[in-house]
Amino acid sequence: MLKILFSPSEGKKSGGKEVPKELFGALNAREEILNTYNSIVLSGDEEKVKQLFGFKKFSECKPYINDIYNSPLMCAIERYQGVAYDYLKYGELHKNAQEYLKNNTLIFSNLYGPILGGDTIANYKVKQGNSIGNIAPDKFYKERFSYQLDLYLAKSDVLDLRAGYYDKFYKLSKPYTTLKFLKNAKTVSHWAKAYRGVVLREIAKAGVTTIEDFLKLEIENLQLHEIREQKLKKEIIYNIIE
16 A cells, blocks of 8 residues: 655644544653643643744733643644644545545654644644754654554555655655656746645546556646655656646
């Protein structure tokens, strides 16, 4: 089966009606970082909360001030709200495609670490790059989850659609595929986020199981430009032809 590594988003939907479930990975491996986050959020220390969330005004923090152990839960693939997720359009997908995303997408959260799209999480806020107390999330999760991720991905094809920052959470130790998007012969940023969402959407709709099958997909506005291979990485380069 194809497994897709994906980034989270700063924006998130509030609410949720899902029941709690065991998250991906080691039992209790997240306990220290989740407890530290919760203690800061519920501390009443406005400066610490603003710093953690990355907001200048405390009023902006209020939607995220909640006990994550007693908060409404939502599947991760639905919780995140940003450019890639806007273009994924999860809510418009057929149930089979939604289940595919829940089972085969690994999202690298700044709080929860690597989670499956179907894992249920609370509404939270951690500005990308921030520590949680004295804990750096990327180092914390790299140490605790790399071995488990190696085992989990061992027999699967892997498409890494993460933004570069999230490489810090986990370095692949097996062959994998990445994508690069060009527009007018230049690498793009905003459109890269958008087309990661588009690509994930089309993969889910088609129920793709291998990289070979993925390469056969025709995706609107994307034209194959080049495939480069270096050590473990295969990079597929697309031209955006809008």
